Amino acid sequence: MYVAVKGGERAIDNAHAWLAEERRGDLAVAELSLAQIREQLRLSVNRVMAEGSLFDPDLAALAIKQARGDLIEAIFLIRAYRTTLPRFGYSYPVDTGRMTCDRRISATFKDAPGGQVLGPTFDYTHRLLDFKLAADGGEVAKATTATAREDDTPHIASMLQAENILQEEPHSDQEPKDITRRPMSFPSDRATRLQALARGDEGFLLGLAYSTQRGYARNHAFVGELRIGRVPVEMEIPELGFSIEIGEVELSECETVNQFKGSKTEPPQFTRGYGLVFGQAERKAIAVALVDRALRWQELGExxxxxxxxxxxxxxxxxxxxxxxxxxxxxxxxxxxDFQAELELVRKLRANSMTDEENEA
Structure with a gap:
């Protein structure tokens, strides 16, 4: 047994060494820096932060490098590291109405108050490979940015609520459960569901959201508003007796507007789905909003x-x-x-079966 354990340790050490070698790749090629990953692979960094539940672009870049680009492995690393961090307190809920938007669009109103801000998006590209990017030192076109000011971007939902045709969101002073500290139980409330969806796998949620659009739920949705930008984070400091702004986070927020024919308790009106995730992750935010709306069937009486x-x-x-x-x-x-036990069981079953056949013959 001792020899087997030592042999296993040597094999594992060699596997680790080989992994490090493969991670580095060809030594003739310059090594990726964390700054390069953070700045040039930002969408990957954003996904790792969102699903790792930790907003730190530098750590997310490190995790991506360590994981050789395997984002789920990187998310695993971030989650594991997150468990070692002390918790000093809780911030106030962020107010996305104060968001400084880099991107803000609505599919429901062309002339939205505050304007449409297309921002950095693949939506209008031709999806053709750009071989200029393969050339070292290629020139980068400088964009003329038009960032919406935080006081210019009221939520589109407020326009529909003014007409009383969009269901009011329920308000509660109850502190939401923290699923990173307490396991989920079922049935769960909406705040718990949104937490789980926000750190859920983007591909899984994308498939579910797509299924709702194809008829596997009552979910005819419009993107009422999609906004991406930076929001200040405030925290109360007990020693000071008041709250201060401790920084800002980049968020993607999506509110969908959905048809609702009414129920025994609710009149015909629009309802909404909601998604909020770290970083520029609009596909994830939309998917979360669609799945959120599908999961609301019971509370809406559908x-x-x-x-x-x-x-x-x-x-x-x-x-x-x-x-x-x-x-x-x-x-x-x-x-x-386990396998040897099942192997013996199958052998006995086969032997008994053959004996029965012989007896019948």
Whole structure:
């Protein structure tokens, strides 16, 4: 047993060394710096921060480098590191109405108050490979930016609410549960669901959101507003007796406007889905909003159409890519004893089956 353990340790050490070698790649090629990853792979950095539940672009860049570009592995690293950090307190809820928007669009109103700000987006590109990027030192066109000021960007939802045709969002002073400290239970409230969706796997949520649009839930949605920008974060300092601004975070926020024919308790009106995630992650924010709306069927008095996106326990229990990865990848680890037990069982079953056949003959 001792020899087997020592042999296993040597094999693992060699695997780690080989991994480091593969991570570095060809030594003739310059090594990636964290600044390069942070600045030039920002969408990957944003995803790692969002699903890792930690807003720190430098640490996210480090995790991406360490994980060789495997974003789920990078998210795992960030989550693991996050558990070691002390918690000094809680910030106030951010006010996205104060957002300084780099991108702010509405698919429902052309002339939205505050204007449409297209911002940095792939939406209007031709999806053709740009071989200029393969040339070292290629010139970068300087954009004339038009960032919306924080006092110029009222939420589109306020226009619909003024007409009383958009359902009011319920307000509560109850402190939301923190799913990073307390496990989820079912049924869950909307705040808990939105937390889980915000750090859920983008690909999984994208598939669910797409399914709602194809008819696997009642979800005919318009993007009422999508905004991306920076929001100040405030925290109360007990020693001072008042709150101060401790920094700002970049967020993507999406509010969808959905048809609602009414129920026994609610008149016909529009309802909404909501998504809020770290960084520029608009696809994720839209997906979260669509899935959020699908999960609201019960509180709105709608029928359950049997769509998987309406199954709260299924969605929230399977959207976390770290839990999914851990359970999926554990099957590649040694299961020698379990397999040998099943092997013996199958052999006995086969032997008994052949004996029965012989007796019948």
């Amino acid at each position: 029928d359950n159409l049997g769509a998987v996106s309406q199954d709260e326990e299924f969605v929230l229990s399977h959207c976390d890519n770290i839990q999914a990865t851990g359970f999926l990848e554990h099957i590649k680890l040694p299961h020698y004893v």
